[in-house]
Amino acid sequence: MKNSATSRTKRFWAGAAALAGVMLAGPAAAEEAASAGETMIQLAYSLDTFYFLMTGALVMWMGAGFAMLEAGLVRSKNTVEILTKNIALYAVACLMYLIAGYNIMYGPGLSSFIPGLSFFLGAEHTADAILKSGGSITHSKMADFFFQVVFVATATSIVSGAVAERMKLWSFLAFAAVMSLVIYPVGGYWHWGGGFLKALGFVDFAGSGVVHLCGASAALAGVLLLGARKGKYGPDGRAKAIPGSNLPLATLGTFILWLGWFGFNGGSELMISNIKEANAVSMVFVNTNTAAAGGLVAALLLAQFWFGKADLTMALNGALAGLVAITADPLSPSPVVSTLIGVIAGLIVVASIIFIDKAKIDDPVGALSVHGVTGTFGLLAAGLTNPGGSVLVQLTGIGAIFVWTFAASFVTWMALKKTVGIRVSEEDELAGVDLAECGLEAYPEFTRD
Amino acid sequence: MKNSATSRTKRFWAGAAALAGVMLAGPAAAEEAASAGETMIQLAYSLDTFYFLMTGALVMWMGAGFAMLEAGLVRSKNTVEILTKNIALYAVACLMYLIAGYNIMYGPGLSSFIPGLSFFLGAEHTADAILKSGGSITHSKMADFFFQVVFVATATSIVSGAVAERMKLWSFLAFAAVMSLVIYPVGGYWHWGGGFLKALGFVDFAGSGVVHLCGASAALAGVLLLGARKGKYGPDGRAKAIPGSNLPLATLGTFILWLGWFGFNGGSELMISNIKEANAVSMVFVNTNTAAAGGLVAALLLAQFWFGKADLTMALNGALAGLVAITADPLSPSPVVSTLIGVIAGLIVVASIIFIDKAKIDDPVGALSVHGVTGTFGLLAAGLTNPGGSVLVQLTGIGAIFVWTFAASFVTWMALKKTVGIRVSEEDELAGVDLAECGLEAYPEFTRD
Amino acid sequence: MKNSATSRTKRFWAGAAALAGVMLAGPAAAEEAASAGETMIQLAYSLDTFYFLMTGALVMWMGAGFAMLEAGLVRSKNTVEILTKNIALYAVACLMYLIAGYNIMYGPGLSSFIPGLSFFLGAEHTADAILKSGGSITHSKMADFFFQVVFVATATSIVSGAVAERMKLWSFLAFAAVMSLVIYPVGGYWHWGGGFLKALGFVDFAGSGVVHLCGASAALAGVLLLGARKGKYGPDGRAKAIPGSNLPLATLGTFILWLGWFGFNGGSELMISNIKEANAVSMVFVNTNTAAAGGLVAALLLAQFWFGKADLTMALNGALAGLVAITADPLSPSPVVSTLIGVIAGLIVVASIIFIDKAKIDDPVGALSVHGVTGTFGLLAAGLTNPGGSVLVQLTGIGAIFVWTFAASFVTWMALKKTVGIRVSEEDELAGVDLAECGLEAYPEFTRD
Amino acid sequence: MKKIEAIIKPFKLDDVKHALTGLGITGMTISEVKGYGRQKGHTEMYRGAEYHVEFNPKIKIELVVRADMADKVVDAIREAALSGKIGDGKIFVLPVEDVVRVRTGERGEAAI
Amino acid sequence: MKKIEAIIKPFKLDDVKHALTGLGITGMTISEVKGYGRQKGHTEMYRGAEYHVEFNPKIKIELVVRADMADKVVDAIREAALSGKIGDGKIFVLPVEDVVRVRTGERGEAAI
Amino acid sequence: MKKIEAIIKPFKLDDVKHALTGLGITGMTISEVKGYGRQKGHTEMYRGAEYHVEFNPKIKIELVVRADMADKVVDAIREAALSGKIGDGKIFVLPVEDVVRVRTGERGEAAI
């Protein structure tokens, strides 16, 4: 409890104090040394927990990144709704994951395919248990939950961008609830929860598959059932450009995501309190950064050569593509190899966005390409760069995550479509979903509506 | 001082090095163990200090959150001025708190009601003193100042939103100076500074009362003396909506505040370097997050049912309401109880905003409701959830903070009103305060003025 | 690799565990104590590495700050291009510094003037080496690279603002590549890399000279070769105001920079894991904050007295001026002295912006004044406040950095000018560089073009 | 039929609209314009350099009315738009030859 | 020569432009306006307080044509702008006395 | 009295304003419009998909003048707005029947 700097509660671990002050006599040394060991376990536990909380906070911040990115890439008449979706999905995801999602993902499972079900969070680790474990319980359970819960929000954020400008707000939030309660946790259980993908040796360090491919697969199911935005494809079937209304916001969103990704990947090492782990986390930071840089430069150059102009939005997607791709394994490759992975991802994402656009799959922000296509690429690359990786196993993992997420999402979207509907009326879409759904305009004073 | 990775200064604590390298002989063991103890105190001190600095930086970031939230919720013609107020008040608060505010709040007092007065910061803790204390001095005095100074800026930020769009810039900054020099520190002294509220057992972990209720009380005094914005109430007395001009900014501001709140509440545990503290900080993070999520969802649903539309601005206020409410005690309740506290706060804030609006108290951003009403609710809830809490004591604390802050603020505002004036001319208000006060327009190219 | 909370890899350092569990017997005590020492070295290494990564992440975030600040201060028709420049230069700088820049700056040099040349990053410190060093290797090499790489991006960001609204995108990025590959690293080598400025006793804690003056010198060379924006100076030669198009973005950018600066200066202490270092880092945080606050208030007051209006953009520049000035030495002065340094910097920057404007050097965002003029002032002030400082040595350092950077940049800009050209066509400038260079508009829906 | 074009101060729009609907007017079109006139603009400083804002924001109201209504409409606008301060604006009356209502195809006075 | 002013629904702009270019029209000028008419606005809630949006967004198309083209142009606009729902807009025809093309100095019909 | 409507390139506004004030003109009203004409728009790529910008930004100047001033005003605008490049714009002259100054109630030429 907060208090002035003068009247503090005594330190919990008296060991250190004792050591510092009293210990000059011989006989008690061994006993006190035990205390020293305990103190070090406590310190390491604190450091790892703090590291978890800080990196988790960075991942939480990615929610703002998605919100800004998507708000910048839609038209102003649909901006309030996308903002509402983004911040509300974060809240919904947090609550659903608290209710049961976390337990489904990380609780004891029924088999390596079927997770178990239980509700709410269990008790925190006791000091006794931690000390008895000799330090193999490395961080707080609550910190673990916090770190994990921001991941499920990320997965769900991916969906909102792809279905933007035409999906009903509440249907979307209903889907977000199902996704964070069940769909994402089941896929997560298979790998990080200790399920069959883990057993197979699937490599997915921080979630190119578990998080990003999952989000993109759910989005794809939604987009297919939803159809393209009115006016996206001309009578001749050609894709028309629908420019985003606020590119500074989109750029800010990308910067936020880039920053948050240091938490996303950096925190996924799960521990930092010894030399090996600290070195690993550092390597992850460097590789994450360099892959993003490579992706951005490659996408910008490709856009320049292909379209003759330096398309900023492609550069932004390129950076994100690099980030998604390296997420599968930001630890084993060298920075140079990471740069290359980023570069390839940056090239892929530009081509993929154009291809998907031409295939009449309307994805206003490029989420399918950024998270799905380059997520898949990243997983395959990890099969090669990771010493324990295998392309075959990676393909199995990709297939499993895609099939499960797509199927479960399709069923969910379909159920929503058949009941409450998932698409706003044509009239509302024309006028913009903001007024229809939220009764507000994002920029009431300047929009030329 | 910065330098290359190769030529580092030797580590200060030679103990560890010695231990690692030399210590294989028996007789010196005990002596060296003392060194080990000292090293551990040093490590813990460093970790706690670092934790303070990082969480303090997050709270500083809340200044940007308030600036963006308020800039998004006012009209574009008053945007530059609100931005100027927000960033300047942060600076002014930092300077005033440095000059004497911090000492008033945390220095030795004259009685449990009357704080002492001294100027500028005292000396940093010496290594000797820390080691001798056996680790009960847990972090740097400068880090403590840094953490505390960002809190006073938060309290003052609350005021700027409520008086937006009509208050004179320099009068506001003058008030901000008085508030951060005296008004806030005195209330703070009563509780965190070890005054009578502390003695009574008042529960206010991170400042639902000391910071948020204080800010709202000061704002209320200002709003009452200032009157409503021209055109806010029609001739028939009905409140008219004055839509905010940039909702992406308001959403970004809320995300920033949400992130910053992990520092606000998480840092208020004041220590993280042992298992118990690390667990506590983790619990605080989880509860802070879940209360915000609950508040957001509840406010959004209530808006949907009440107005028929999903009012984004209410959702944002709902999240902030959850955050303010849980701030009184984010440690004792379970995550489920915290969610409920957030939910109730989210419901309260919507009703309160509408009620205050109808009561002809014009608060453009809802600061009175978010910080005052739900701050009060949070303090009362803490009286129930905290094992050492008492609703009676909480009421005493609420009363004390409100009466003191309101009265002192009222006098200050009144003095300003009688001398330099606090309200811009009608003409300037009509044309927007930006041009009159700052000579600039926020969006000179797009505003339809 | 990410995994559930239940199945963790055993802790690397078995020492602590052993101590905690087994060690009650006497004879093994000394041996185990060695283990304890090693564990403490590991913990300190982890803490310092983590501190590096977190402060580095804050500096990376400054990239977003520059992007927003500059995007807010240019006209909307040039906004996409400035965003593209800012995010792309960050990527380019990261790649160039990875290829050779870091090695040039921190690798072994040929002489104290001429750095060496090698490519890509060397190997990470091994645990053995660290332990053997007795803890004098304090943090991961990769973390060091990460921290350093974000600095070079900062230096390059400074340039983009000064040459905004008229420079070709790809020519700028080419310059950014040269600057981060060679120009900045050479100047950096002279001081932080252990070159002759280091030997002379030059005081530049975190880069008022190495980073900010360097960036401004490079920018000055560019601006002189580029000329003023069309329409900036009337036929009568008087400077015309060209108002920035989005002041909330500019304010957000300043807040981001302010936050990031805690990483910039705070991380430059390079170590936090003992009492002395933790206290030092805390002092740096406090001084950094207070100098910014002083700068902001001083600039705002001066603008009010001088122009009769509280010019927000001057206040923002004032805060940045305080930050740049204190960067030369945020450790030795007291908070009060730091405030004064900030105040003087805030006054200087306003005068300097106006003077430079009148001198027909067209710098849309004030980068030359903020980073160059107040950077120089900060270095001189450090010559006085730092116990080991000397104004003469400071002048030498300023001269060396300025002459080298200006000359090398001038040659680079000139080469670009003579080959691909550095300035867009008059027609493109009139229509805005966004469409010409990027094919996009920042706000396609609202701009009154 | 006549077309009335009125340039007024933005904050007078509500009053003018009320005055017009009070006369039974059922349609009008408004736009944002900037006016140059006897009401001078203002000079501001941005980062120490002066800039002149010579054009003041105004609202332009356009409405087509039956010829016999024109005078009443002009008077109503004049009264409602009057603040007495410089810059209150102008009202222009122009001849109109034909009017068509898109929805129904009606022409002439019926279409107003 | 006649000036045709049409107030239409924004999403009909493309259709109207096609219809006009189909007639051989080579120039027109458009602007964003807000219309008040039989098509009522809508009422929204912002933070619990009502606000009425009485003006609907419209596009105004202005073009000057040869007198003998006027009827054809009016018909073409009418057809293309028609959605049949209230608020489809109005077309006004005004007399024009002279036209000048800035670039060439041509006057009258040659300048259109 | 005549109403002069000129559609010009935005960057020519300053020159035209100077030319007009040089003639003793004391009032005018401007607005932002988009023009379609011989000056073609441009085609851009956004994320790989083409989009056509067919309307170019223009400024519309409206001013009512005494009939005997009309020619001088038209000439002054023409000269000042001329860049010689396609898209320089048009000037239209329309008849005006009455003018009212809101502030004073003056009518006719006195009100201009």
Ligand SMILES: Nc1ncnc2c1ncn2[C@@H]1O[C@H](COP(=O)(O)OP(=O)(O)O)[C@@H](O)[C@H]1O
């Ligand atoms: N001759 C004119 N033609 C067109 N618009 C005019 C003319 N004179 C004035 N206006 C418009 O009327 C507005 C008010 O005119 P101004 O001369 O400032 O004040 P007042 O009408 O009170 O004398 C101007 O801002 C301008 O928009």
Ligand SMILES: Nc1ncnc2c1ncn2[C@@H]1O[C@H](COP(=O)(O)OP(=O)(O)O)[C@@H](O)[C@H]1O
């Ligand atoms: N008398 C009028 N003068 C000018 N504009 C008008 C007039 N009547 C209608 N309008 C314009 O036409 C638009 C459509 O008119 P409205 O009455 O809503 O529908 P409809 O033409 O289908 O009956 C209005 O929004 C307004 O912009």
Ligand SMILES: Nc1ncnc2c1ncn2[C@@H]1O[C@H](COP(=O)(O)OP(=O)(O)O)[C@@H](O)[C@H]1O
């Ligand atoms: N018949 C017309 N009616 C109304 N506006 C026109 C007409 N013709 C041209 N304009 C306006 O004049 C502008 C310039 O015309 P354009 O044909 O491009 O060039 P130019 O006048 O040099 O031949 C157009 O963008 C449009 O705004």
